[in-house]
Amino acid sequence: MRQHGFKLTVHDVDNMSPIKERVGLPYGMGSCHTAEIGGYFIEGHVPAAEVARLLQEKPKAKGLAVPGMPIGSPGMEQGNQQQPYDVMLVKEDGSTSVFAHYPK
Numbered sequence: 169m170r171q172h173g174f175k176l177t178v179h180d181v182d183n184m185s186p187i188k189e190r191v192g193l194p195y196g197m198g199s200c201h202t203a204e205i206g207g208y209f210i211e212g213h214v215p216a217a218e219v220a221r222l223l224q225e226k227p228k229a230k231g232l233a234v235p236g237m238p239i240g241s242p243g244m245e246q247g248n249q250q251q252p253y254d255v256m257l258v259k260e261d262g263s264t265s266v267f268a269h270y271p272k
C-alpha cells in the first residue's frame with residue numbers, strides 16, 4: 169500500500185475481533201488484517217487500485233473485503249500462481265456485492 173502512495177500506521181494487536189466488530193465486518197468476510205480509510209474498512213488483501221477506486225467513487229457502503237488469503241492477491245504472491253478471488257463491497261446493511269474480480 170505504501171508503494172501505491174498510501175500513508176499507513178500499523179497497529180499490531182492480539183485480538184482483532186473487537187475491531188472487526190466495530191467496523192461492521194459481516195461474518196465470513198474476515199481475513200488477517202483490517203484497515204480503515206476515509207470512513208471505510210478494508211479487510212484483507214484488497215488491491216490498492218480497488219481502494220483508490222472506492223475512495224474516488226465513494227459508494228454508500230461500509231467497506232471492501234477479500235475474505236481469506238487468496239494466493240496471488242497483493243502480499244500473497246507465490247510465483248505466478250493465481251487463485252481467482254472477488255473483492256466484495258460490504259453495504260451499510262451488511263449485504264455484499266462483487267466490486268471487482270481478479271485476475272482481471
Ligand SMILES: [Cu+2]
Binds near residue numbers: 213237
Ligand atoms: Cu493475509
